[in-house]
Amino acid sequence: MRRSAVPMLLAALTVLVAACEKKVPPAPSSQPAPAPAAASAEAPPANTDTILLGQVGSLTGSEATFGVSARNGIAMAVAEANAAGGVKGKKLEVRVYDSQGRPEEAAQAATRLITQDKVAVILGEAASTNSMAMADKAQAAGVPMITPTSTNPAVTRKGDYIFRVCFIDPFQGYVMAKFARDHLKLNRVAVLQDNKSAYSVGLTDVFSRKFSEMGGAIVANESYAKGDTDFRAQLTAFKQARPEALFVPGYYTDVGIIARQARELGLSVPLLGGDGWESDKLFELGGTALEGSYYSNHYSVDNPDPRVQQFITKYKAAHGAVPDSVAALAYDAAALAIDAMKRAPDLSGAAIRDALAATRDFPGVGGTINIDKNRDAVKQAVILKVEGGKTKFVTTVKP
Secondary structure, three states: OOHHHHHHHHHHHHHHHHHHHHHOOOOOOOOOOOOOOOOOOOOOOOOOOEEEEEEEEOOOOOOHHHHHHHHHHHHHHHHHHHHOOOEOOEEEEEEEEEOOOOHHHHHHHHHHHHHOOOOOEEEOOOOHHHHHHHHHHHHHHOOOEEEOOOOOOOOHHHOOOEEEOOOOHHHHHHHHHHHHHHHOOOOEEEEEEEOOOHHHHHHHHHHHHHHHHOOOEEEEEEEEOOOOOOOHHHHHHHHHHOOOEEEOOOOHHHHHHHHHHHHHOOOOOOEEEOHHHOOOHHHHHHHHHHOOOEEEEOOOOOOOOHHHHHHHHHHHHHHOOOOOHHHHHHHHHHHHHHHHHHHOOOOOHHHHHHHHHOOOOEEEOOEEEEEOOOOOEEOOEEEEEEEOOEEEEEEEEOO
16 A cells, blocks of 8 residues: 555545444433333223122023113112222222023123132022022132022032022922912922923922922922923823912023913913012013912012112112012122121131121011021012012011
C-alpha cells in the first residue's frame, strides 16, 4: 500500500465507525421490563367479596317446571339474605345450570360448579336419579349439596356432604298407605311405576309393603318407562284386576296422561301418588280426569302459618304465580345453606357441612326442619286432594 493512501483510508474508517455507533441499541436497563398485559381470554380474578352458590335443575325438558320453580325459590332466599347484609360481610350470587332432566347432564353441571365456579354449596336437583348422579361429584370434592325435593333414601347415603330438606320415600310411602287404608278405607290397589326412576321404584316398594302389612292387597303391578305416551295395555290389565284405586308414583308429566287414558278405558277409580305430581302442568295434562285423586306433598298453600303466607305473597308478587312445593323447598334449601354458612366458623366445605348437620328446629316454609344422623329432614307431610282443577288440603301426617 502506498503511504499517500493511508490518510484517506483512516478517514473512511472513522466515518464508518461513527455511522455504526448510531445504530447500536442502548444497553439493557437495570429496571425490569413491565409485565405483559393479561390476555383478554383469561378469567377475571375471583371476587373475594362474593359467595357463589350453585344450582342444578331441569330448566328445559319434560320436567322443566321443577327447575324453574327451584330457581325462583332460591333466588328469593338469596335476595332476602343480601338485603339483610349477606353472609360474613359478603354478598351471595347463584350460578345456575340446566340438567335437562338427565342424570348425565346433572353430573356434568355439578362438576362445572365444583371445578370451574368453585361454589360453596350446591343446591339441587329435584329428581332423585339426577341428585344421585350429582352427589357422587359433590361428595368426592367435599362440597356440601342440599337437594330440595329428592326423596329417595339413597341420595344422602352417597356421603356426609349430602343433605336434603324434604321427607324421604319410606315416610311418604307409609303416609299414602296409611291414608289409603284408614281414611279412604281401600282394600284393593293396583300400582303403575316408572321402572327407570329411582323415585318411582322406591316409593312403590314402600307403599306396597306398608299397604300389605296394614291388611290391604296389591292386586296388580305394572310398569312403564319415562317418555312413554301409551299406557293402555297396563291400564287394560288393571281393569281385569278390579282395583279400588291406582297408585301412580310418577311425575306430573306422566300422571296427567295416565289419568286421561284410564278414564277413556272406563277406569273411574281415584289415582293416588306422591310429591312428583306437584305442578300446575298436572291440571293442564290431566284435566278433569284427575278429579277426586290424592297425593302426598311437602306443604299446602292453605296453611295459615304467617311465615308460609308471607312467602306465598312475595312469590306471587315476583313471579305472578302461586309457588308450588318445589319452589317452597328450594327456598328452604337456600335459606338453610345461608343459615349454616352464618353459623359455620369459616366457609370451608367441612365447616359448612358440620353446621348443616347440626341443624335443629329450622323454620322452613315447608315445615320445621331437623336434620337427622342420615342428613335427612325429619318433618311432616300433607295430603292434597284434586278438586275443581286445583288442590285442596285434606290432612297432615307427622313422623
